[in-house]
Amino acid sequence: MGGTKVSARARLAAVGLGRWGRIMASAYVNSEAVELVSCFSRDAERRGRFAADYGCGEDESLEALLAREDIDGVVVTVPNDQHAPVIEAAARAGKHVFVEKPVAVQVEHVKRIQRAVAESGIVFACGHSARRLAGVREMRRSLDSGELGTPSMVEAVFSNERGLELREGDWRGDPAQSPGGPLTQLGIHQIDNLNYLFGVPTRVVGVGRKGAPRVANTMVVGALLEYDDVVGFLGTDWLTPGAFTMDLYGTRARLRYELDFSWWSDSADTDAHARLIKVHIESDSDDPDARILSEQPVQLAARNHLREEVEEFGRALRGQAQVEVGLSSAVANVAVVLATARAIEQGRAVDIAELQSELSI
Amino acid sequence: MGGTKVSARARLAAVGLGRWGRIMASAYVNSEAVELVSCFSRDAERRGRFAADYGCGEDESLEALLAREDIDGVVVTVPNDQHAPVIEAAARAGKHVFVEKPVAVQVEHVKRIQRAVAESGIVFACGHSARRLAGVREMRRSLDSGELGTPSMVEAVFSNERGLELREGDWRGDPAQSPGGPLTQLGIHQIDNLNYLFGVPTRVVGVGRKGAPRVANTMVVGALLEYDDVVGFLGTDWLTPGAFTMDLYGTRARLRYELDFSWWSDSADTDAHARLIKVHIESDSDDPDARILSEQPVQLAARNHLREEVEEFGRALRGQAQVEVGLSSAVANVAVVLATARAIEQGRAVDIAELQSELSI
Structure with missing residues (x-):
């Protein structure tokens, strides 16, 4: 034995x-x-x-x-x-x-x-690993169960302060090695979460900003990701205190997820430092001014995203x-990263299929 | 007397x-x-x-x-x-x-x-009126005082459920009378807030979605607003419980503003049902995994946005x-609305100056 x-x-x-x-x-x-x-x-x-x-x-x-x-x-x-x-x-x-x-x-x-x-x-x-966070799993469950109704919009942000301390010569400051700066390092986690929740988007437009004088790379990225029925926003910013948030808007309810980024790398405790809030119309009325919204925390059973x-x-x-998350998912995520970087660089909407084709063997 | x-x-x-x-x-x-x-x-x-x-x-x-x-x-x-x-x-x-x-x-x-x-x-x-909300005034004060450091990204969302109950023939369902649907009715409040905080943007790209079977108009709008140094996201969605939020990302701190939309029209009580949260790095360290974020509510003295x-x-x-907010501000806000609607319709980035020129006498 x-x-x-x-x-x-x-x-x-x-x-x-x-x-x-x-x-x-x-x-x-x-x-x-x-x-x-x-x-x-x-x-x-x-x-x-x-x-x-x-x-x-x-x-x-x-x-x-x-x-x-x-x-x-x-x-x-x-x-x-x-x-x-x-x-x-x-x-x-x-x-x-x-x-x-x-x-x-x-x-x-x-x-x-x-x-x-x-x-x-x-x-x-x-x-x-981010899709294994308890709150992200719960968002997926809420979508699948119909509790949110039909989703129409999602925002996903992953930001931190690391761009503020980049030194000249750091590979993360090189657009070739880290396309879109925080997009490759942070935003890709939210891209995977969005792929997990809504599938691969069809198209992306994006806006980028530099911001550190001695670094060539983009420091801030905003992108609109198009799904069949859902409009997605991805924000990733290297010039601000840590933020990991998702907002999911459905016809019946919306969800707000916030993770205390301080605990990101302590994966046994990450979920204990996150919260998921559900907002819905508690008291409905024909008079729109008489409707009352209710906000409730959703209980999350802690997991361990890195260990899992x-x-x-x-x-x-x-x-x-x-x-x-095997190779096809990993490549799909990179396709969205590279499409977004291209959308920013060329100032146009980029079909994800364009990148998927370039990446395929 | x-x-x-x-x-x-x-x-x-x-x-x-x-x-x-x-x-x-x-x-x-x-x-x-x-x-x-x-x-x-x-x-x-x-x-x-x-x-x-x-x-x-x-x-x-x-x-x-x-x-x-x-x-x-x-x-x-x-x-x-x-x-x-x-x-x-x-x-x-x-x-x-x-x-x-x-x-x-x-x-x-x-x-x-x-x-x-x-x-x-x-x-x-x-x-x-929205720029008169106590939280929006405080965001402006925090920017002006330098407490946030240099801002790099902002998200602004104003959504509610009104699109779900639109009847055929309602003027709000007509793209000519309410361009971009909730963009004209709700999003414009956030456009004014953003103009108040960062000035008029230079350019916009946008994505829209319909969503109500009998209504011709757009029901969901996501837009990226470009400022000189700041990337802005505007989200406005007519298919979800009320949401009025702003997230402002600076080098020294970020701010999260949330208003309970139930109280939007009770202007004497609106500010009492809003919160502004400030997040910054409380305990810094050379080791990025040892940094601790702190989240604190910012006190807001209630005002009355409609009365004021x-x-x-x-x-x-x-x-x-x-x-x-005189005529030039009002026209600038409409320029951003119409530029966003055009960006969605034509699938291209639209300069705000293009609309300002068309609107000028």
């Missing part, structure tokens, strides 16, 4: 041991679904510290790590522009891949990743689960 | 005695700045009831009312498409005009009103005040 129990846990290795790699490891290190076996970073000091802190082994090269027989999959949190080569190497070695969002932002990289995954048949998951996505990945590569 | 006291109050007459005319009268009838002398509606029963309810006289024709020497100005709440002829008649008679928003939505009507006002030299005020605007009009025609 002991042997069975050990092998039932998917055996993972962390590749990329920076800030986000550590946050992810903190979320899944004690999971019963996955086991952190090893880690790799080119930086030996960083690697040793990670191995000590999370109680795993370490490998001195990516090749050595990928050659190990006791590793089933890798959790990749290297910078975006290294996703393609790392995923290609993992796929060649038959290792399953969990990769942080965005899957990639360069068209050729997105294609390389799709080819590598298709040819190898590995399990692939992308870290769009890695555990699902682990179970999927044991055949015990389906990956919710 | 008695005689002086009476003549110090501006003597007004109500023209248009429907729902909004009554709401306005309720707001100003006991004012020390204005006196409600008479009223007019073609509907004699409605007129008699108004006169009885608000303790004023009544006139059997607009001509008779405008010929009276004991009336200084008129408060006009007739349907939008009657604004131009009523204002022209008032201006010819030398009566000052307060008119409900929008000043007019047909280009030729806007021009006629501008000519009538220019030629007569009357005092003119337009009922954009009529009192200011009354004082202005006694030479004791300046009208804050």
